[in-house]
Structure formats: structure tokens, C-alpha cells
Amino acid sequence: MKVSLGTSLVLHTLVLGLALVSLSAPATFDVAEVDALPVDIVSVESITQTQQGDKKAPASQKPSPKETKNQKIVENAQNAGENDVDLKTPPTPTTKPQPTETTAAPKPVERPTPTPTPEQNQVKDIVKEETAPKPTEMAALPQPKPEITPPKPEPTPPKPEPTPPKPEAAKPTPAPVQTENVSETGELPQAVPTPVSKPQPPKPEPPKEQAKPVEKPAETKPDTAKAAETAKTDNKATASVKPSDKKEGKQQETAKSSSSMASDFNADQIAAMLNKQEAAGGGAKRSTQVASRGDTKTIGTGLSxxxxxxxxxxxxxxxxxxxxxxxxxxxxxxxxxxxxxxxxxxxxxxxxxxxxxxxxxxxxxxxxxxxxxxxxxxxxxxxxxxxxxxxxxxxxxxxxxxxxxx
Amino acid sequence: MEQVGLAAAASEVSLWSLFMQAGLVVKLVMIGLIGASIWTWAIVIDKYISFGKAKRQFDQFEQVFWSGQSLEELYRTLSERTNTGLAAIFVAAMREWKKSFERGARSPIGLQMRIDRAMDVTMSREAETYEARLGSLATIGSAGPFIGLFGTVVGIMTSFQAIAGSKSTNLAVVAPGIAEALLATAIGLVAAIPAVIAYNKFTADAGKLSGRMEGFADEFSAILSRQIDEKLQPRQAAQ
Missing domain, CATH: 3.30.1150.10 (Fusion Protein Consisting Of Minor Coat Protein, Glycine Rich Linker, Tola, And A His Tag; Chain: A; Domain 2)
Structure with a gap:
């Protein structure tokens, strides 16, 4: 027994000694030191209800949107911004600068008012024909410059003859029918389509064809461009149109009615929404204040x-x-x-x-x-x-x- | 003061430092458990050796006994030295036989009974030596974890008191005290687990040995009773 006790003692001291050496200090966990985080206590309203302003601006007592530079004042605008039209959506940044507006400005008008355009095209051509009154062929040239008309009338006549059948069939025929249906009674449409499509093609259309190459290559755009001008000069146009053609006289009436309808809605607003070249969104309310802290748009200002x-x-x-x-x-x-x-x-x-x-x-x-x-x-x-x-x-x-x- | 102690404790978590930081009660428990572990292993070694030896002796004796050698001769050689196990039973039975028979026993039944008694006594004495100290193994095996647990509870109690004093629940403050307390349970388990295993093994072995001794005693008593009948019959017939 003494022997075995001695052996046991020796074994224990050995094991304990080994344990002390090998198990001495377990490797401590590596804990990354974390810096204290600053915490702001934010009320729910600051997220659910924010007012237009600048996200990076310091918080201030009075909410105020960003300062605007656009001088044009839009009535009844609710949302602050540089836009010409009051939209709720925040402005999206554009890669292109503002200058696009000038070229794009006429375009927007074209699309919103498709019905007036066909008639107005004719009307507008005529407007400038005033200087060179009745001959339709002559009128085509005056558009760029009225004085140059004399030399060009000669080349123009040949052109109308080959082209007339195609363009007429494509555009003028459908357009007048639609507008007349909308604007006036069924009497006019009957009269208009027949003359435009077949007998008279040479006279009214040559001016368009000439006009298109001069102003812009695309066919649709010139029409719209004209439409903008015509909208302003409706009265003159109607007056001037009469001399040009007997049958167009009816079309002039439709032009009048369509232009009066156009004034009912804000073409600019619709154009702005449709326009893809300009930055979409942004309000039109002008502001002279320095922006306070806020969101890109006003989400809600009601009581919490x-x-x-x-x-x-x-x-x-x-x-x-x-x-x-x-x-x-x-x-x-x-x-x-x-x-x-x-x-x-x-x-x-x-x-x-x-x-x-x-x-x-x-x-x-x-x-x-x-x-x-x-x-x-x-x-x-x-x-x-x-x-x-x-x-x-x-x-x-x-x-x-x-x-x-x- | 306690705060300082705990802060220092946080840096040192080695086994030795854990032991040194422990309170007096926990230290005593740990020392006691280490002692128990030493004792357990001493018994294990001792039993392993002695049981192996006993088994070898049993085999040896049985070989000699059944070799056809004269029992008288065997008795003469064995009675000169101290015997254990089967040899001790054999010597005890032979001694009783000689004493009774040489003096002229009258009753064969009485002689048989005396021999059986002598063998039983020797057998139980031998079994006792085999089972000696197995009880302490059982005690260590069952009580060791509890003793360790007691150390842990006391250690955690004192470390919580220290935490209350330090007024900080930082894990670096809490952990060393608890680790030190848990060390007591660990030592308790280290002592108890081998003890339980060894106890089970050695009780089974001791049972086997005593079974073998019983078997031998029965066989030997059968042989002796045959001898008694053979030797007493002619004597009675002569009378």
C-alpha cells in the first residue's frame, strides 16, 4: 500500500505540475476596442413628418426650404424649388445644364396638344404667308424669310408634285378628322377630309414640305414648333388664313376652337411632366431663406x-x-x-x-x-x-x- | 480594497493564481479533494497489483492442487509459509482435518462441520482483504462532486460579495471569482470519476475472486468428506 500511495503521489505531482505549466493562463479573448458612439434622441415625427429643406443644414427653429434663384414666380406653388412647374417629387439631378430648356421649350408644347397641331400647321404657314399672301406655293419660301420668296417659288413647284400623295395620306387626313369631331359638329369633317386628301393636296402641302426641311429634319417637330407660335398668334392666323384657301377656312375655325381649349389646361405643367430631357420634379415656390434642416421634399406637417x-x-x-x-x-x-x-x-x-x-x-x-x-x-x-x-x-x-x- | 483585489485578479487567470486567490474554505476543499484523488489512485494501483497477484496465485495453486500431487505433501510445503487465497483455505482445512483425525475423531459429521467452518472463516478473512479500501473508493466517488460543489458555492458566494463591494458588474470583475470557484468542482470531478470507475471494476473483481474461493472450498470439502468416510469406516468396522 505504501508503494502504491507513493506512486499515486508522484503521479499527481507530475500531472499537477504539467497542468500548471501547460494550462497556466488560457489565451484571453481579443476584443476590439470600440469607441463610444454619439447618440441623438430623435422623435418619431422627424422621420415620419419632415419639411422641405437641406439634409445637411443645422437644425433650426423655423423650417425653411432651400434658397431658390429662379426669378419666375409661379402662382399657388406649394413646394419650394427651381422648377417652372410645381411638382411634389424632389428634383432629380441632371447631367446636362439648363440650356437644354431653350431648345426643348418649344417641344413640350407639341405633344400635349396634338389635336390643334395639324390645323395650326396650315394656319401658321399662312401666317407668314401674310407677307406673300395667297399663293400657297409662294408661302412656303417666305417662312424662313419673306423677301427671298421670289427666287424660290420656281424650285418649289416641282417638289410639291412628286411628294404630295405620300405626306398627305400620312398626316393631314387623320388629324383634321379627329379635331373636328371633337371641336365641331359633324358637318365640317365631311367637307375637310375629302378636299385635303385628294383634290387639293398640291396646294396646302407643298408649304409643309418646304417648311420641314428648312426648320428641322424631323416631321413631327416642326409641326409642334409651329403650334407654339400659332397659339400666340391665333387671331392673326385666322384672319390671314381666309385669303389663302376657301376650304381651309373651315379648318381655321377648328384651329380657333382648339386653341381656346388649350388655354383651359396648363400645357407647361404637362409638358414638364412629359419632358425627359429636363430634370423632372421639384417645386416652383420661391424661397429667399437659407435652408434649414429637412428632407428633399415635404412629407407631412400635420400634428403628430x-x-x-x-x-x-x-x-x-x-x-x-x-x-x-x-x-x-x-x-x-x-x-x-x-x-x-x-x-x-x-x-x-x-x-x-x-x-x-x-x-x-x-x-x-x-x-x-x-x-x-x-x-x-x-x-x-x-x-x-x-x-x-x-x-x-x-x-x-x-x-x-x-x-x-x- | 476588494476592488483592487478583483482588478488584480482580472489580469491573472492561471491555474496556480486561481488556487492562490481562492478563499480559505475553497482552498481547504481543493486540498482535501486533491488528497482524495491521491488516495483514490493509491488504492487503484494497490488493488490492481494485488488482484493481479491473487489471480496468478489462484491459477498456480489450482494447477498444483489438481496435478495429482499428494495433499499431505502439498500441506507440508505450504504450511511452512504464510498463505493467501486458495492456499490459505486449503491449509486451514488440512490443519483442522489433521487435528481432528490424528486425535481420533468419533463422528464424521462433526469433523465435516468443523472443516467447513474453518474454511468459511478463512474465506471470509481473505474476501475482506480483497474488499478492503473499496469502500473509500465508493465514498470518494459519490461524495467528491458534492464536496467540489460545496467549494464552488462558497467561492461564488464570496465572489458575489466582493462584486457587491466593488459596485461593478463588469465581466472582468465577475469572471475570475467564478472561475476560481468552479475550479473546486473540477477537482471534485477529477477525483470522483476515477474513483467510481475503479470501485465498480474492483468490486466485480473481488466478487469473482471470492466466487472462485467458494467453489474451491466446496470442492475441497467434498474431497475431504469422501476421505473421512473412507478412513472412518474401517476403523468403525474394526471396533
């Missing part, structure tokens, strides 16, 4: 739910409902009240109760109105959110029974 709860709480505190009413739990109350900047009620608040028995509804309406008047002026409303469509200049609150039948 906590602010609405705050107002509701102020009103609830003054609510005293007579007991013993039946069916109070079915009544819903809607309040619509105009407020001034300091929270005072302007005019008569609208209180509408729905549901439940008639008497109860009336009693609830009365108590609501009293509570509302008693709690004026409403406090703790953020001044920055007063203005605007969603601002609290008009406050709409909905109450359900759990909020007033305490």
Missing part, C-alpha cells in the same frame, strides 16, 4: 399623434357629461375648429355627433361644444405646424365614447 392626444386631453379635462344618458357608447363626435396662431378658437366650432339616440346625441354635442370653448385657448401646439394644408389652423378631432364618457 402625441400632439393630437395632448389637445384631446386638454378638451377632455373640461368635459362634463350629464349622467343617465342612454346609448352614450354608440355616439361618435367630430370636431372641426378653426384656430389662430395662439390657439384661440376662430368663429363657431363645428361639432357633429353621430350614432346613438337623438337626445343623447344632442346632449353630447352640447357638452362637447362647452368643453371645447372652455379649453380655449388650446396650449402646447407647435407653432411650426400651424400653416399649411395639414397644419392646425383648422383642427379636426374625433372622439369616441371612451374619451368623453368618463
Amino acid at each position: 399623434s402625441s400632439e393630437i392626444d395632448n389637445v384631446k386631453g386638454q378638451i377632455q379635462g373640461n368635459w362634463s357629461l350629464v349622467g343617465g344618458l342612454t346609448g352614450v357608447s354608440e355616439v361618435r363626435v367630430k370636431i372641426r375648429v378653426q384656430l389662430d396662431q395662439s390657439g384661440n378658437i376662430v368663429g363657431e366650432p363645428e361639432v357633429t355627433a353621430t350614432g346613438g339616440p337623438e337626445g343623447t346625441r344632442r346632449a353630447v354635442e352640447g357638452s362637447t361644444r362647452r368643453a371645447l370653448l372652455k379649453s380655449a385657448p388650446l396650449k402646447n401646439l407647435p407653432a411650426a405646424k400651424y400653416e399649411g394644408e395639414k397644419g392646425w389652423n383648422v383642427l379636426v378631432l374625433n372622439f369616441d365614447p371612451s374619451e368623453f364618457a368618463l
Whole structure:
């Protein structure tokens, strides 16, 4: 036994000694030192409801959009920006600079008003024919310059003859039919298509063909370009058109009507939306302030739910409902009240109760109105959110029974 | 003070430093468990050697016994030295036989009984030596983990008290104390696991040896009873 005890002791000391050497200090975990992160406490509204401004600007008390340089003032614009048309979408950066606008400016008008164009083409040709009045062939040349007409009339006549059948069939025939259908009664269309398509092709069309090569290669664009000009000079055009052709006289009438219709809608706005060359988006409201912190567009400026709860709480505190009413739990109350900047009620608040028995509804309406008047002026409303469509200049609150039948 | 101690502890986590940092109770528990482990292994070595030797002796004796050698002769050679195992049983039975027979026993049944008793006594004495110290193996095996756990609980208790004093729950402060406490359980398990395994093995071996001894005793008692009958019959017939 002594031997085995001695052996055991020796073995243990050996093992422990080995353990002390080999297991001495386990490798410590490498932990990367992390720097302290600065944390801002942000309210939910700063994300869900942001106003137009500059994302990198320092936060300021008063919201203000970026300063704009465009001098042209657009009426009723809601969104700040450099755009000529008021759009809600934020501006997309363009690789090309502004100059494209000048060349592109006429183009947008072409597309939105397709109906007037065919007629106006003819009209416009005629407008400039005024100098060289009735001969249609002559008129073609005057467009670039009226004086040069004499030399060119001679070459022009040959051209119209070969070309006429093709272009006429392609364009003029469909266009007048459509416009006339829309604008005037069925009498005119019948008269117009027949002359344009077959008998008269040589006379009205030669000017177009000549006009196209001179101004632009593409066929559609010249028409539109003309349309823009014609829109302005409608009156003159109608006057001048009469001498040129007997049958076009009817077309002139259609031109008038179409131009008057064009004035109803904002062609610029539609053109801006369709135009792919310019930067799309961006508001048109001008601003002279330095941008405060905000988003690229205004997302919402309404009261947050906590602010609405705050107002509701102020009103609830003054609510005293007579007991013993039946069916109070079915009544819903809607309040619509105009407020001034300091929270005072302007005019008569609208209180509408729905549901439940008639008497109860009336009693609830009365108590609501009293509570509302008693709690004026409403406090703790953020001044920055007063203005605007969603601002609290008009406050709409909905109450359900759990909020007033305490 | 405690804060300083804990901060220093955080840097050193080697086995030795863990042991040195431990409280008195935990230290005692650890030392006790290391002692138990030493004792366990001492028993294991001792039993391994002695059981191996016993088995060899059994085989040797059985070979000699069944070789047809005269029992008298065998007794004469064996009685001169100290015997263990089967040899001890044989010597005890032969001694009883000689004493009773040479003095002229009257009753064969009484003689048979005496021989059996003598063999039983020797057998149980031998079995006792085989099973000696196996009990302590069982104790270490079952109590070792608990003792280690006790050390751990005490160690964690004291380290939590130290944490409360330091007023910091930083893991670097908490960890060393708990690691040191857990060391006690580890040592307890290190001592207990071999003890349990060895206990199971050696009880089985001891059972086998005592079974073999019983078998030999029965066979030998059968042989002796035949001899008694053979030797007493002519004597009774002569009377």
C-alpha cells in the first residue's frame, strides 16, 4: 500500500505540475476596442413628418426650404424649388445644364396638344404667308424669310408634285378628322377630309414640305414648333388664313376652337411632366431663406399623434357629461375648429355627433361644444405646424365614447 | 480594497493564481479533494497489483492442487509459509482435518462441520482483504462532486460579495471569482470519476475472486468428506 500511495503521489505531482505549466493562463479573448458612439434622441415625427429643406443644414427653429434663384414666380406653388412647374417629387439631378430648356421649350408644347397641331400647321404657314399672301406655293419660301420668296417659288413647284400623295395620306387626313369631331359638329369633317386628301393636296402641302426641311429634319417637330407660335398668334392666323384657301377656312375655325381649349389646361405643367430631357420634379415656390434642416421634399406637417392626444386631453379635462344618458357608447363626435396662431378658437366650432339616440346625441354635442370653448385657448401646439394644408389652423378631432364618457 | 483585489485578479487567470486567490474554505476543499484523488489512485494501483497477484496465485495453486500431487505433501510445503487465497483455505482445512483425525475423531459429521467452518472463516478473512479500501473508493466517488460543489458555492458566494463591494458588474470583475470557484468542482470531478470507475471494476473483481474461493472450498470439502468416510469406516468396522 505504501508503494502504491507513493506512486499515486508522484503521479499527481507530475500531472499537477504539467497542468500548471501547460494550462497556466488560457489565451484571453481579443476584443476590439470600440469607441463610444454619439447618440441623438430623435422623435418619431422627424422621420415620419419632415419639411422641405437641406439634409445637411443645422437644425433650426423655423423650417425653411432651400434658397431658390429662379426669378419666375409661379402662382399657388406649394413646394419650394427651381422648377417652372410645381411638382411634389424632389428634383432629380441632371447631367446636362439648363440650356437644354431653350431648345426643348418649344417641344413640350407639341405633344400635349396634338389635336390643334395639324390645323395650326396650315394656319401658321399662312401666317407668314401674310407677307406673300395667297399663293400657297409662294408661302412656303417666305417662312424662313419673306423677301427671298421670289427666287424660290420656281424650285418649289416641282417638289410639291412628286411628294404630295405620300405626306398627305400620312398626316393631314387623320388629324383634321379627329379635331373636328371633337371641336365641331359633324358637318365640317365631311367637307375637310375629302378636299385635303385628294383634290387639293398640291396646294396646302407643298408649304409643309418646304417648311420641314428648312426648320428641322424631323416631321413631327416642326409641326409642334409651329403650334407654339400659332397659339400666340391665333387671331392673326385666322384672319390671314381666309385669303389663302376657301376650304381651309373651315379648318381655321377648328384651329380657333382648339386653341381656346388649350388655354383651359396648363400645357407647361404637362409638358414638364412629359419632358425627359429636363430634370423632372421639384417645386416652383420661391424661397429667399437659407435652408434649414429637412428632407428633399415635404412629407407631412400635420400634428403628430402625441400632439393630437395632448389637445384631446386638454378638451377632455373640461368635459362634463350629464349622467343617465342612454346609448352614450354608440355616439361618435367630430370636431372641426378653426384656430389662430395662439390657439384661440376662430368663429363657431363645428361639432357633429353621430350614432346613438337623438337626445343623447344632442346632449353630447352640447357638452362637447362647452368643453371645447372652455379649453380655449388650446396650449402646447407647435407653432411650426400651424400653416399649411395639414397644419392646425383648422383642427379636426374625433372622439369616441371612451374619451368623453368618463 | 476588494476592488483592487478583483482588478488584480482580472489580469491573472492561471491555474496556480486561481488556487492562490481562492478563499480559505475553497482552498481547504481543493486540498482535501486533491488528497482524495491521491488516495483514490493509491488504492487503484494497490488493488490492481494485488488482484493481479491473487489471480496468478489462484491459477498456480489450482494447477498444483489438481496435478495429482499428494495433499499431505502439498500441506507440508505450504504450511511452512504464510498463505493467501486458495492456499490459505486449503491449509486451514488440512490443519483442522489433521487435528481432528490424528486425535481420533468419533463422528464424521462433526469433523465435516468443523472443516467447513474453518474454511468459511478463512474465506471470509481473505474476501475482506480483497474488499478492503473499496469502500473509500465508493465514498470518494459519490461524495467528491458534492464536496467540489460545496467549494464552488462558497467561492461564488464570496465572489458575489466582493462584486457587491466593488459596485461593478463588469465581466472582468465577475469572471475570475467564478472561475476560481468552479475550479473546486473540477477537482471534485477529477477525483470522483476515477474513483467510481475503479470501485465498480474492483468490486466485480473481488466478487469473482471470492466466487472462485467458494467453489474451491466446496470442492475441497467434498474431497475431504469422501476421505473421512473412507478412513472412518474401517476403523468403525474394526471396533
